Amino acid sequence: MALFSSSTRQVPTAAAVPRHVAVIMDGNGRWAKKRLMPRFSGHIKGVGIVRKMVRACLERGIEYLTLFAFSSENWRRPEEEVSLLMQLFVRALEQEVDKLDQNGVRLRIIGDLSHFEPRLQELIRAAEKRTAGNSRLQLTIAANYGGRWDIMQAVNAMLQSQPEKRAGWSEADLEPFLSMHFAPEPDLFIRTGGEERISNFLLWQLAYTELYFTGTLWPEFDRSKFDLAIASYQKRERRFGRTSEQLVGEANA
Ligand code: IPE
Ligand code: IPE
Ligand code: MG
Numbered sequence: 001m002a003l004f005s006s007s008t009r010q011v012p013t014a015a016a017v018p019r020h021v022a023v024i025m026d027g028n029g030r031w032a033k034k035r036l037m038p039r040f041s042g043h044i045k046g047v048g049i050v051r052k053m054v055r056a057c058l059e060r061g062i063e064y065l066t067l068f069a070f071s072s073e074n075w076r077r078p079e080e081e082v083s084l085l086m087q088l089f090v091r092a093l094e095q096e097v098d099k100l101d102q103n104g105v106r107l108r109i110i111g112d113l114s115h116f117e118p119r120l121q122e123l124i125r126a127a128e129k130r131t132a133g134n135s136r137l138q139l140t141i142a143a144n145y146g147g148r149w150d151i152m153q154a155v156n157a158m159l160q161s162q163p164e165k166r167a168g169w170s171e172a173d174l175e176p177f178l179s180m181h182f183a184p185e186p187d188l189f190i191r192t193g194g195e196e197r198i199s200n201f202l203l204w205q206l207a208y209t210e211l212y213f214t215g216t217l218w219p220e221f222d223r224s225k226f227d228l229a230i231a232s233y234q235k236r237e238r239r240f241g242r243t244s245e246q247l248v249g250e251a252n253a
Helices: 028-034 039-060 079-102 118-130 147-161 171-177 223-235 244-252
Strands: 020-024 064-071 105-110 137-145 188-191 210-213
Touching (some): 028 039, 039 137, 105 118, 137 147, 147 171
Parallel strands (some): 020 064, 020 188, 064 137, 105 137, 188 210
């Protein structure tokens, strides 16, 4: 039995509210620059928006929220910005986990965590353990995450799982080793900040996700903008390779 449904094997049933929303939170730096403030103030403001988004998902009955917080490419930023982002991450974990737990949110961090300092790794482990029993909303933060890294670590783990097997691997063999193995594939992808690219986010899982790009900078994203994205999603016809007529036929069956 698959732990999750894959759009390329088993077609998930369309729901009015997306079950899984994945977001690239972009535009913090430009938001700050517009206000003649340091880039970092945009990141601080951005954490507040995450809080609001979690609340919005709880209210709307969205089951999975996956947020791209730091890409494997973001280490290329000036050392000062990287270090401030790490401090912000630590602070957010220290301050927010109680509230997440009280609200039934299960927190997971995906990405190559081995590059983080021990204190941060410890906080991540503790937060995941603390919220492991929750199931109202599954909140996943991608940190030092890259879609290619994810696929390669999964391939390596899969190969190691059955060293005697030489060939004949399938997609279904790989999927349990991917970082998002516990979740259905995202229904809706949102990128704020105006860029229209995936930037090495969930490459495998976005195969059939509905994409939504908005020029709104992440620090200005709010409930009503989120509802616009959901409304756009609700207008899409998710065909998963089939024809429109087939879908109508099924709906009437
Ligand atoms: C997204 O905002 C946050 C991170 C990548 C950490 P940016 O920092 O990329 O903001 P812009 O794109 O420079 O405006
Ligand atoms: C992508 O944002 C990753 C995150 C939001 C964490 P970037 O702003 O770093 O993306 P690119 O490099 O401009 O595509
Ligand atoms: Mg950016």
